[in-house]
Amino acid sequence: MKALGLFLGKHSKKLFTLLGFLLLWQLVVTAFHIKEFILPSPVKVFAYLLQPDLASKYHWPKHIGTTLGEILISFSVTALLGIFVAILITWSNFLRRAITPIIALFNSLPKIALAPLFLLWFGFGVIPNIMIAVLIAFFPVVINTATGLNAVEEDLLDLVRYLNASKWQVFLKIRLPNSLPYVFSGFKISTTLCVVGAIVGEFIASTQGLGYLIKSSQGTMDTPPMFASLILISLLGLSFFGAISLLEKLLMPWQRPE
């Protein structure tokens, strides 16, 4: 209860802006009699989500579940694979020289353009969407983690070398804890990217998921479910981001990020 109060207090400004935004949206739609196929009112949008007779047509739980699943799996793969590659890069000088230019090159490419290719290779479905999300979200994690593993004070390394610390000890006790803030800033970037990847994959070809719902409702000019999906996607993205921030605070109690 206290935590909730604290949360509300901390984010009161944001919540007020959000409420103000919804209110303004409702007022504009009502006052100017904007047609529903152009911009539905927020009340209408929420009705499509919550009112059983309207909502049942759209199978919300199925679509939310699909997109959420894609996001969670792609993020887990991204996090594990990203950290693994980053450790490889920092561990061996040879691998660093071989892999870093490739990663830097790919990082600057618009990877989302590869999405249709993944569909061609792996067919329709959830798997290609997950792979697209991993491809987009992967590089920030690698780059951030590798930067963190390397950003260790030279004096500290000299000291532990003098004390005959093994490479493994240096890694576990110095490099890894030191890299945590960088790892988490990489994670935070990749949370949004995982959502983007999953949604764009669903845009291009899919038969379920919130991105599919947006795209298919666009075809019929059925705007309320489009906006409802947008709100849900934003909520998924934000809660995911919030979960990562919480994990960051738990794992690094000595640091208070902004």
Added chain:
Amino acid sequence: MENMKKMFHSLKENYQTPLVIVLFFLFWQFFVMIFKVPEFILPSPLSALNHLFLKQPDANYNWPLQISTTLYEVIVSFGATSLVGIALAILIAWSKTIHDITLPLFIFINSLPIIAIAPIILLWFGYGILTNVFIAFLVSFFPIIINTATGLNAVDEDLLDLVRYLHGSKWQIFVKIRFPNSLPYLFTGLKICSTMCVVGAIVGEFIASDRGLGYIIVNSQYTMDTPPIFAALIVVSVIGVVLFEVVALLERVLMPWQRSQTAGG
């Protein structure tokens, strides 16, 4: 002579990336040739480039038209985001009240997957190049405004105190202190933006367009015609990298006192 030496030195410093690109293409070509990979799965880079440079019987593959469409979208959206983003950032930095109200909101919006809004933009504005420009604008707009506003505000308080004591006007403070101070942030924003504009334009073309490289990619996916997909991917990558490098070059020219290395995703 001095210039030659400099160029040679920079080549020696930066030989890795071109080398990796060449090796990548060579590996790809030999991989396809040795394992006889069917073309509908993975064409060789040579066949992709052939498609790009040889005349195609199919009128759909009018490469100059497709490339110039995407290039136009990218450049117009990049120009629009930079101008509007920087102007709004200045407005935000000018007034403390506007700053406190809008910046958290922008940071909030920036954490959302903005690209999901693309089908709605399409519904509002219909098919066409301007729709894609607008999608690219929206996707790349927030990083630049957040970065520039942060940079304009991240000024040493002591320095501000000093110039206030010397009766520096708000305008002078802005031109001589805040603006130069914001440049590294601004360029980080522009670099992120350069990649995002390409992404926005391509995704817009994916969703609905009858022109552009994104259209080619999606359209060829239906017919399983892979060489044009890869040709389009190569061109898209070149556009992205060139725009990024132009911004990086501009950064080095405008801020000779700083050497920064950042890349956007």
